[in-house]
Amino acid sequence: MRVVVATGNAGKVREIAEALSELGWQLEGLNGLTLPEETGTTYEENAALKACAAALAKGLPALADDSGLEVAALDGQPGVYSARFGNRPNDTERNLYLLEKMRGVQDRRAKFVSVVMLAYPDGHVETYRGELTGTLLEGPRGENGFGYDPLFVPDGETRTLAEMTVAEKRTISHRGRALAALLATHRNGPPPRETVRTE
């Protein structure tokens, strides 16, 4: 099956391609297609905006991930706004901004959330959700991954997500969990309609 991966985020593309390799899908990029602005207030809304726009434009099933980091001491911020936190232009600047906001804060609990949506050109969608709880460090560690990975140590681990390989991150991460549910659902071919999995 040809499937468009509706994201411009290279880190997400890597993780999605690795997690779904077993399905043998032919994953295609956006090839110049511009995705709509992420105007939703939930991960589900934004994932639907991206996946449905790509599926309609390309006439193929399209896969999108909308995700974010929810920090307990910041009342769940940045959440769906993680990619534009503090209006900072890149991952390094956003990590510095988060560290500034968390300076001196004792409660360092945080949670990653991923909603993966597979949309078909006829409007049908499948939704998969995954979460990962952990704590935030006071400085970055590790070179792998993307986004807030260098600041985030998953519960039960000593390394940050940026100190893990893509394969290691996949086995525990929010996106890895959502994609594992998608994989399980599609392993034996397209599932019956009305499939919604939540992990």
Ligand code: IMP
């Ligand atoms: P989106 O493209 O609107 O879904 O933005 C997701 C943003 O959340 C990313 O730009 C990162 O800042 C953050 N994020 C989501 N997933 C991860 C992850 O696996 N590691 C680190 N940061 C992530």
